[in-house]
Amino acid sequence: MFFQQVINGLSVGGIYALMAVGYSLIYSLLNFTNFAHSITVTIGAFATFYFLTELFENIYAGILFAIVVAGILAILIQILGYSVLLKKNAQRIYLLITGLGISTMCDNLVIISFTSRFRVYPVNFSTKAINVFGATFGTIDLIILAVSAVALILVQLFIKKSRAGLAIRGASFSLETASIMGINTQKLIMIVFLIAGALAGLAGALLGAKYTAYPALGTNMANKAFISSVVGGLGSITGAVIGALILGIGEVLISGYLSSAMRDIFSYTLLVIILFVKPSGLMGVDIGDRA
Amino acid sequence: MLEYWLGVATLTGIYMIAVLGMSVLTGFTGLFSVGHAGFMAIGAYTSALLTKTYGIPNIFGVISAMAAALIVGLLIGYPTLKLKGDYFVIATLGIGQATKLIIENLPGITGGARGLTGIPPGSSFLTVLIIVVVVIWILRNFLRSKQGRNCVAVREDELAAASIGTKVASYKLLAMGISCALCGLSGALLAHFMQYLSPSMFSIVKSDELVMTVILGGTGSLTGSIVASLILIPLPEVLRFGAVQEWRMVFYGLLVVLVIIFRPSGLMGNREFSIAGLRRFFENMRLRMKHGRAK
Amino acid sequence: MQDKEAILELRNVSKYFGGITASEDICISVPKGYIYGIIGPNGAGKTTLFNMITGVYDTTEGEIFFNGKKINGLPTAAIAKLGVARTFQNIRLFGSLSVYDNIFTACQKNITYSLLDGLFRTPKCRRQERAMSDYCEELLEAVGLIEFRDQQADNLPYGLQRRLEIARAMATSPQLILLDEPAAGMNDEESMALTAFVQSIRDEHGITIVIIDHHMDVIMALCDHITVLNFGQLLAKGSPDEIQTNPDVITAYLGVDD
Ligand SMILES: Nc1ncnc2c1ncn2[C@@H]1O[C@H](COP(=O)(O)OP(=O)(O)O)[C@@H](O)[C@H]1O
Ligand SMILES: [Mg+2]
Numbered sequence: 001m002f003f004q005q006v007i008n009g010l011s012v013g014g015i016y017a018l019m020a021v022g023y024s025l026i027y028s029l030l031n032f033t034n035f036a037h038s039i040t041v042t043i044g045a046f047a048t049f050y051f052l053t054e055l056f057e058n059i060y061a062g063i064l065f066a067i068v069v070a071g072i073l074a075i076l077i078q079i080l081g082y083s084v085l086l087k088k089n090a091q092r093i094y095l096l097i098t099g100l101g102i103s104t105m106c107d108n109l110v111i112i113s114f115t116s117r118f119r120v121y122p123v124n125f126s127t128k129a130i131n132v133f134g135a136t137f138g139t140i141d142l143i144i145l146a147v148s149a150v151a152l153i154l155v156q157l158f159i160k161k162s163r164a165g166l167a168i169r170g171a172s173f174s175l176e177t178a179s180i181m182g183i184n185t186q187k188l189i190m191i192v193f194l195i196a197g198a199l200a201g202l203a204g205a206l207l208g209a210k211y212t213a214y215p216a217l218g219t220n221m222a223n224k225a226f227i228s229s230v231v232g233g234l235g236s237i238t239g240a241v242i243g244a245l246i247l248g249i250g251e252v253l254i255s256g257y258l259s260s261a262m263r264d265i266f267s268y269t270l271l272v273i274i275l276f277v278k279p280s281g282l283m284g285v286d287i288g289d290r291a
Numbered sequence: 292m293l294e295y296w297l298g299v300a301t302l303t304g305i306y307m308i309a310v311l312g313m314s315v316l317t318g319f320t321g322l323f324s325v326g327h328a329g330f331m332a333i334g335a336y337t338s339a340l341l342t343k344t345y346g347i348p349n350i351f352g353v354i355s356a357m358a359a360a361l362i363v364g365l366l367i368g369y370p371t372l373k374l375k376g377d378y379f380v381i382a383t384l385g386i387g388q389a390t391k392l393i394i395e396n397l398p399g400i401t402g403g404a405r406g407l408t409g410i411p412p413g414s415s416f417l418t419v420l421i422i423v424v425v426v427i428w429i430l431r432n433f434l435r436s437k438q439g440r441n442c443v444a445v446r447e448d449e450l451a452a453a454s455i456g457t458k459v460a461s462y463k464l465l466a467m468g469i470s471c472a473l474c475g476l477s478g479a480l481l482a483h484f485m486q487y488l489s490p491s492m493f494s495i496v497k498s499d500e501l502v503m504t505v506i507l508g509g510t511g512s513l514t515g516s517i518v519a520s521l522i523l524i525p526l527p528e529v530l531r532f533g534a535v536q537e538w539r540m541v542f543y544g545l546l547v548v549l550v551i552i553f554r555p556s557g558l559m560g561n562r563e564f565s566i567a568g569l570r571r572f573f574e575n576m577r578l579r580m581k582h583g584r585a586k
Numbered sequence: 587m588q589d590k591e592a593i594l595e596l597r598n599v600s601k602y603f604g605g606i607t608a609s610e611d612i613c614i615s616v617p618k619g620y621i622y623g624i625i626g627p628n629g630a631g632k633t634t635l636f637n638m639i640t641g642v643y644d645t646t647e648g649e650i651f652f653n654g655k656k657i658n659g660l661p662t663a664a665i666a667k668l669g670v671a672r673t674f675q676n677i678r679l680f681g682s683l684s685v686y687d688n689i690f691t692a693c694q695k696n697i698t699y700s701l702l703d704g705l706f707r708t709p710k711c712r713r714q715e716r717a718m719s720d721y722c723e724e725l726l727e728a729v730g731l732i733e734f735r736d737q738q739a740d741n742l743p744y745g746l747q748r749r750l751e752i753a754r755a756m757a758t759s760p761q762l763i764l765l766d767e768p769a770a771g772m773n774d775e776e777s778m779a780l781t782a783f784v785q786s787i788r789d790e791h792g793i794t795i796v797i798i799d800h801h802m803d804v805i806m807a808l809c810d811h812i813t814v815l816n817f818g819q820l821l822a823k824g825s826p827d828e829i830q831t832n833p834d835v836i837t838a839y840l841g842v843d844d
Contacts, residue, residue, distance in 0.1 A: 033377045035325075084552050096323045096380060097506055098551045104499055105544025108537040219495075223384065230381050265392045271385040276370050279378050429705050436704025436711065440691045447680035453662035454640060454672050455692040455758050465701070511682065574736055 004137060005256050006249060011141040013248020014148030015210075018203035019225030020232070020240035021155060022196030028172040028235035029192050032092045033226070035099030036077050039106040040070040040197045042218030044204020046110065049119045049213045059123045059209070063147070066205035067198045074197020075190060077102055086189065103219070110215045119213040144206045151202055152241060155195060159237065164191055172235070224251075227271045233281030242282060297416050299528045304419040305480045307520040308426055310508075312473030313501045314516035318509070319434065320466035321446030322372075323380050325498050326387020327474050330360040332493035333390055334475030336401055339410040339482040349413040353479040360475025361468055368467040373460045387498055394490045406489030413483030422480070426473065430513055433469070442466050443511065496540075503547050592651075593618040593762055593794050594639065594670075599648035599658075601634050607818045608634040612648070614813055614820075616762075621788050621795045623809035623826075625802075627838065630815040632798045633675055636764045640672050641665045652762070671755035672764040675798075677747050681740040685731055685750055688739050689722045692757035696721075722757065729753040729783070745776045749783065756787065763787065765797040769804045777804050784808055806830065814838070 019041060026034045044066040051062040081098050130137050159165035168188050171178035179185045200222075204213075207221055225240075228247045232239025247267060255263040274281060309331055316322050337359040338352035367386050371378040394401045401407055433439045441462045444452035449459050482488055500523075508519030523543075530539060594616040601609040609631040616622045624632050637643040639650055641662040650658040657665050680688050697718060703711040726732040731753060734742060739750060748768055755763050765784065769777040781804050787793050799805050805812065806826045814821040814829060816838045822829060829835055 027377070031376070033380065081548060081552075091321065092377075093317075093321050093323050094551050096377070097502065098548050100325070100499055100502065101544040101547030101551065103544070104496075104503070105541050105548070108540040108544070112534050112537045112541070223388070226381070226384070230378075234376055234378070261396050265389065265396060268385050268389040268392060271381065272367065272389060275367070275378060275382050275385065279371060279374050432707040433705055435707070435715075436701075437694060437697045437699070438701050438704050440687070441694075443683065443687075444680055444691050447683060448678045450642065450662075451674070451678040451680065453642075454666055454674075454678075455754065456663050456666035456694060458661070458663045 005252050007137055008141055009249030009252035011144040012252055013245035014145055015203045015206050016225045016228045016248050017152055017241045017244035018148055018199045019222055020228040020244045021237055022199050023226055023229040024235055024237045024240040025192045025196050032095040035096055036102040037200060038218035038222035039103050040074050040200035041204040041222050042110055043073055044070040044201035045208030045213035045217050046114055048205040048208050049121055052122050057122060063205040066201040070201020071194050071198040074193045078193040116215055121209055140209055224267060227267055230281055231274050233283040236283040239281055239283030299525050301416045301419050301484060303524045304423045305477055306524045307423060309474045309477035309501055310504045310516050310520045311426060311430055312470035313505045316466050316470035317502055317505050318511050320442040320463060322463060324383040326383035327501050328493040328497035329387035329390035330364055330471045330474035331478035333363055334360045334478030335482040335488050338479035339407055339488055342411045343409060349411060349483055356479035357472045357475040361472040364467050364471025368464050372463040387495055391490045391493055404490060406487055408487050410482050410486045412486050414480045503543050506547050591617045593653060595651040597649045600646050601638060602646045610818045612820055616796055618794055620810045621808045623805045623812040624798045625805055626815035631818040632815055633766055636672060636766055640670060669761035671758045671760035673751045673755055673766055675766040677751055679739040679747060679751055683739055684736050685739060686735045688750055688754050689725060689757045692754045693718045693722055695759045725757055745772060762794045767799050769799050769801040777801050781807050
C-alpha cells in the first residue's frame with residue numbers, strides 16, 4: 001500500500017516537475033514568473049485529446065503532438081506578449097501582469113471553444129494494472145513516471161552538456177553581461193520558452209490521461225508546479241524537481257491517509273510555511289540588485 | 292427596477308473599495324498580488340460570523356473584519372516584502388488559495404462550499420456611498436502625503452528610493468496593510484449586503500479582476516481606478532447572456548496585455564483628473580515639442 | 587591614522603563577487619568640504635565603492651566611517667538619512683513623476699508628521715507640506731530647473747536628467763554627495779556647465795563631494811584631491827598636478843583605456 005502510494009506520488013511529482021522546470025528555467029534567465037505558463041499545459045491536454053479523437057488513436061503520437069503545439073504556443077506568447085517588454089527592459093511587474101492577462105484571455109478562449117466539459121481520452125489504460133512485488137500499479141502511473149523521467153533527464157543533459165545549455169546557465173547570472181559578451185540572448189530566451197512550453201505540453205498530455213482534459217486543468221496543476229519551484233528554490237532547476245517530488249509524494253500520502261480535501265490545504269500551507277521559514281527554498285539563492 | 296439598479300450601484304461601490312485598495316498596492320507602490328480576493332474573504336467571513344453568531348452590531352463586525360484582513364496581510368507581507376524576487380506574489384497566491392480552501396473545508400463554521408446564510412443585513416446604498424467617499428478622501432490625502440510619495444518612489448525605482456532615505460520594505464508593508472484593510476472592509480460590506488457568502492465568490496479569478504481593473508484604470512491614478520470600477524464592475528450585470536462572461540474576460544485579458552505593452556500607465560495615465568492637470572498636460576506637450584525627447 | 591576632519595573614511599575595504607575582486611584593501615579619507623575625485627579605467631571598482639558606502643553592497647572586508655560613525659552594515663535608507671546622498675552611473679530618476687515631484691519626494695528631512703496626520707491631512711501636515719513645497723521651489727530655482735517644473739522626468743533631455751538627479755540628491759539635505767560619472771555622455775559645453783554646477787554645490791551649500799568621472803578636464807578643474815583605482819586596487823593618490831604627472835597612472839591609462 002505505502003509502496004504503491006509512493007510510486008503514485010512520484011508519478012504526480014514527475015508531472016509537477018515537468019511544469020516546475022519551465023517556471024525555473026524562465027525565472028533563472030529572466031527573473032520573472034511566467035504567469036502564462038499554465039495555458040500551455042491546458043493546451044497540451046486538449047491537443048492530445050483532439051489528436052486522439054480526430055486524427056490517430058496512438059497515445060505516444062498524441063503526446064508528441066501536444067509537445068509541438070505547446071512549444072509553439074509558448075514561443076508565440078514570448079514573441080507577442082513578453083518580447084516587447086523585455087526589449088525595453090520594463091519593470092518586472094509589467095511582465096507579471098502581461099502573463100496574467102494572457103492567461104486570463106486564453107483560459108476563457110479555451111472555455112468558449114471547448115466548453116467546460118471534462119474530456120476523457122479514448123485510450124483505455126487507466127483501468128489496467130500491473131503487479132510488481134505484490135503491489136498493484138496503474139499502467140498510467142508507470143507510463144507517466146517513465147516518460148517524465150526521460151524528459152527530465154534529456155533536459156538536464158541539454159542544460160549541462162550542450163553549448164546552448166551552457167550559455168543559458170552563464171546568462172542566468174547576468175543576461176546583460178552575456179549580451180555584452182556577444183551571446184545572442186534573444187535566441188536563448190526563445191530556447192528557454194520552447195523547452196518550458198514543450199515540457200508543459202507533455203505535462204498537459206499526461207495530466208489529461210490521468211485526470212481528463214478540462215479548461216481549468218492547467219491553472220490548477222501549474223499552481224502546484226509553481227509551489228514546487230518555490231519549495232525547491234525559485235530559479236533552481238534541480239530544486240524544482242526535488243520540490244515537485246516532495247509535493248507529489250506529500251499530496252498522494254495526504255489524500256491516501258487523510259482526505260483528498262486536505263491535499264490542497266497541505267500544498268498551500270507548505271507554500272506559506274516555506275515562505276516564512278526559508279523563502280529562498282531548499283536550493284535557492286538570493287540575487288542582489290545591481291546599481 | 293429602481294431597486295435593482297440601486298443594488299448594482301451599491302455592489303459597484305463595495306467592489307470599488309477593494310479596487311481602491313489594490314490601486315494603492317499595485318498602482319502606486321508597484322506590487323503585484325494574485326490573492327487579494329482572499330483578504331475580501333477574510334473580511335467577509337469575519338464580519339458575517341461575528342455578527343451572526345455573537346449578535347454584535349455590524350459596525351464592530353466590519354471593524355474586526357478590517358483588523359483581521361490587515362493582520363493576516365501584514366503577517367505574510369512582513370517576511371516576503373523584504374526579499375527581492377517574486378516571493379511576495381507567491382505569498383499572495385498561497386494566502387488567496389489557502390483562505391478559500393480553509394473556508395471550504397470548515398463546513399461546521401463557515402457553511403463550507405454550500406455557503407453561509409442568515410447574515411444580518413446592512414450596507415445600504417447610502418452607507419456604502421458615504422464609506423466610498425470617505426475612503427477616496429483618505430486615499431487622496433495619503434497619496435499627497437510623505438508616506439504616499441514614498442510608496443510611489445518605491446514603485447518608480449527601489450534603489451533610488453532607498454538612496455533618498457526611503458525604507459523600501461516598510462513602505463511596501465504599509466501599502467500592503469492599506470490594501471488588505473480596504474479589501475477586508477469591502478468583503479465585510481459585501482457580506483451584509485448579500486446576506487449570503489460562499490467561497491466561490493472569492494476565487495482567484497476575482498483577485499485577477501481586481502488587479503486588471505486597476506491596470507486598465509491606470510497605475511498611479513486614483514481617478515482612473517474609480518472610473519474603471521464604475522465601468523467594469525457593473526458590466527457583468529449588464530451583460531447577462533450566453534458565453535458573454537467568458538468573452539468579457541477574454542476582452543479584459545487582451546486589453547490588459549495591450550495596455551501594458553502600448554500604454555503602461557493605463558487609460559488615465561498616472562494623472563488625476565483635474566483642471567490643473569489638463570493645463571499641465573498641454574504645458575508638457577508644448578515643452579516636449581520645444582526640447583525633444585531624451586535619448 | 588584617523589584624520590579628525592575626515593567626513594568619510596574607508597579603512598582597508600575589500601569586495602569580492604564570487605571569484606571577481608572588485609575592490610581590494612582600499613583606504614580613502616575624504617576631508618570635510620573637499621571635492622574628492624576617484625578615477626580609473628572601466629571595471630576598476632569605482633562604482634562598487636559607492637555601492638559599499640551607500641550600503642547597496644556589504645563590504646567583504648574592512649570598515650567605512652561617516653563622521654566617525656561606522657556605517658557599513660547599515661541599510662541604504664539609514665545611511666541616506668545620516669546625510670549621504672548619491673547619483674547613479676545609469677541615471678535612476680523617478681521617471682514617470684514630474685521634475686517637481688522628484689525633488690519633493692526627496693525632501694523629507696523636516697517632515698515629521700505621522701501617518702495619521704497624512705491620512706487626515708491635519709493642520710500640522712498642511713503646514714509642513716507648504717514649507718517643504720516652498721523650499722522645493724527655491725531649490726528648483728537655484729539649480730536652474732524651475733522652467734521644467736511640471737515636465738515628466740523621463741522626457742527631459744539627458745543633460746537635464748543628470749542635473750535633476752543631482753538636485754534630488756541635494757534635496758535630501760546631505761552633508762556628502764557621491765556623483766557617479768555625472769559628465770558621462772556630455773559634450774564639452776555641457777560638461778563645463780556641470781563643472782560650474784558641482785563647484786557651486788560645494789561652495790554655496792557647503793556639501794562635501796566625491797566624484798567619479800572619465801572627463802579629465804572636469805576632474806582636474808574640480809578636485810582638491812584624487813584617488814586612482816586600477817583592477818580594484820589603489821594605484822595612486824594626490825593633488826591633480828601630482829596625478830597628471832604620476833608615471834603609474836599614465837601607464838595604467840595608456841595600457842587599458844578605450
Ligand atoms: N553585482 C555584481 N556582481 C558581480 N560582479 C560585479 C557586480 N558589481 C560589479 N561587479 C564587478 O566588479 C568590477 C568592478 O565594477 P565597477 O565597480 O562597476 O567598476 P567601475 O565603476 O570602476 O567601472 C567589475 O569587474 C564588475 O564586473
Ligand atoms: Mg562605474
